[in-house]
Amino acid sequence: MTKQPLTLFLAAPRGFCAGVDRAIKIVEMALDKWGAPVYVRHEIVHNKFVVDGLRDKGAVFVEELEDCPDDRPVIFSAHGVAKSVPAEANRRNMIYVDATCPLVSKVHVEAQRHSEAGLQMIMIGHKGHPETVGTMGQLPDGEVLLVETVADVATVPVRDPKHIAYVTQTTLSVDDTKDIVAALQVRFPQIVGPHKEDICYATTNRQEAVKAIAPKADAMLVVGAPNSSNSRRLVEVGAKAGCNYAQLVQRADNIDWRALEGIKSVGITAGASAPELLVNEVIQAFKDRYNVTVETVETAVENVEFKVPRVLRTDA
Incomplete structure (x- = not known):
């Protein structure tokens, strides 16, 4: 049976941002430095695949500091924590590393x-x-x-x-x-705003790429987790920018193929906490079913990198 032709518009930039890269690296370096288990308060980033991979290496994910023992290191997630959290860690003389995105x-x-x-x-x-x-x-x-x-x-x-x-x-x-x-x-006419936009460069760039693709794609798939705010916003942006069908998928298994029947083009992007491996998995799923042409739509180039905390850059 001859495969139907399909154009995939691949958003660039997409996927991991510098803050997510740094947060994952912090957990991996902490495991190298202190050995397993290393505790992580809240999911380090909002992606099940990433969290499961780190769990397999020895990270233990908990919701609150009270779930951590005093004698093992704890990492605070990329999303940031209230001031009371490090204050409590200090009170308990815990080793902690803050992976909050800069x-x-x-x-x-x-x-x-x-x-x-x-x-x-x-x-x-x-x-x-x-x-x-x-x-x-x-x-x-x-x-x-x-x-x-x-x-x-x-x-x-x-x-x-x-x-x-x-x-x-x-x-x-x-x-x-x-x-x-x-x-x-x-x-509030006298309200004071930030010196520079608070919405991060990665969020803005990924939304701009979706806006460029949405008007010419029959469908838009966003690879990301349901609890990922930036991924869910990409779905909304795609729909508002003129794409008739915009859907969040965690991985290729979640694609609703019946909803895509008769389409000629699909836009693909990924939230800032979704690894490229999952994007490639989605692309391969389309190649298995269609005669695919991939066209990259690049709207920005990112070269941002954030250093990991000093405590991880020194020997144990």
Whole structure:
């Protein structure tokens, strides 16, 4: 039987960002330095394949510090943690390594600086997401107010409308966030924003690549985990940018082939915590079924690299 022709538009950049690369490297280097087990508070990055691979090497993933013994190293995830977490680790004399993405740490520093200047913070983010919890936990209760939508802006109960600043989660939709910021500026004309956009370069670049592909693809597949904020935003961006069918898949086994019947082109990208191995697996699944032509759509070149913490760069 002759395979039908199909064009795959492959987004570039896609997949791992510098913060995710660094976080995974931190766990691997910690295992090399201290041996197994090394404890990790929360999933180091939001990807089951990555987490399972590190678990196989001896990482133990827990939700809270209280689940860790005092005598083994613990790593804090790339999403960042509230100030109370390292404070508790210090109290218990634990060895800990902070794998918080430096771009998330930048937001933490901003929040602290604004607070010291007497400003109450508004955070644009998703309730319950570990990054939001970590950023809000940099300041005392009540000092950071969360808004998730434009509608939230109208009712957020601030202390003094003339002394307000805002920060954002780093993995949001660029376009949705602009609308929320605009609403904040209308309600609070004196609101202070970040010196530089909080949404990270990798999130922005991956969304731009999807926007370039979506209008010419019959379907868009985003390789990523359901609990990955940046991956889920890529699905939303694809749908908004004109792609009739945009779907999140963890790996090739999750592709809904019936939904793709009759298509001529598919866009493929991956969230910032999805390894290239899983992208290749999806491409191969299409090659098994179609006569595939792969066309790379490159909208940016990334060469960012973050150093691992000093404690891992010194001998045991």
